[in-house]
Amino acid sequence: MQRFQEKVVVITGSGRGIGQAMAKMFAKEGAKVTVNDIDTGPAEETVQAIKADGGTAIACVADVTKADEAQRIMDMTVGEFGKLDVLVNNAGLIRDNLIHKMTDKQWDIVIDINLRGAFNCTRAAAKYMRKPNHNGRVIYVSSVSGLMGNVGQINYSAAKAGLIGMTKTVAKEWARYGITVNAVAYGLVDTRLTGEKETSEEVMGEKVGIPKKIRDQFLAQMGGAMLTPEQAAAPVLFLASEDAVGITGNTINVSRGLYI
């Protein structure tokens, strides 16, 4: 028996990076997965890769910052697979700047994707999850930036700390349905968001990445290497599993020492 046999899992922002690793790993363990992303190509390629590996998945291209699109993700999932067991709110973005230079646009996009997106998706999932003995899982993807603060990330640290409050509230509201709700707070994970800023790519119109000097300091605290997307994803599968039935309202620090 596979760990997620017959389970239906929605992962937002899973066309790339950590979310993509989660999607592949859930599918490998028997789950039916909805791969949501704002970008069509990565979402469809992820679904193709899962199917090629014998798994079951559908792509749902939608922007989680829009309430109606978030609802469409959940409706499409239940339309296709008949139910919704696990929601992983993973879609996220960084737009770093020091407070005195941060623009309204940088503040808004980070709050919108990381915080409002998770709210939209959780509210949209309520219709399918608030049921007696549902026994489902909601998992929020936070960051050590939300636990310890981080220079240049007032928008991101506020959004990721906000998710920790959201985690505790939903854990309390949905406990009666047997649903557990937790967050993971990542350190540095090797994705397009964490390259060296000096040479990194543009994501949604702006360069992302971390200045080399700071990145090297962080890496030294993490034993010299970032986590792989698979290493980051594994604790999320644990939280979604039967083994984690006693854990709710928690934030699991998955940073290999970046925050202690």
Ligand SMILES: NC(=O)c1ccc[n+]([C@@H]2O[C@H](COP(=O)([O-])OP(=O)(O)OC[C@H]3O[C@@H](n4cnc5c(N)ncnc54)[C@H](O)[C@@H]3O)[C@@H](O)[C@H]2O)c1
């Ligand atoms: N990489 C890290 O070191 C790190 C550290 C801490 C937390 N995180 C968090 O992990 C999560 C995944 O990040 P990642 O590093 O894999 O980044 P990534 O950029 O590789 O993947 C994020 C995905 O989210 C999608 N996305 C962005 N906006 C969206 C929207 N409005 N609707 C739907 N999809 C959208 C993107 O298209 C992308 O495919 C994010 O919440 C991020 O903040 C990452």
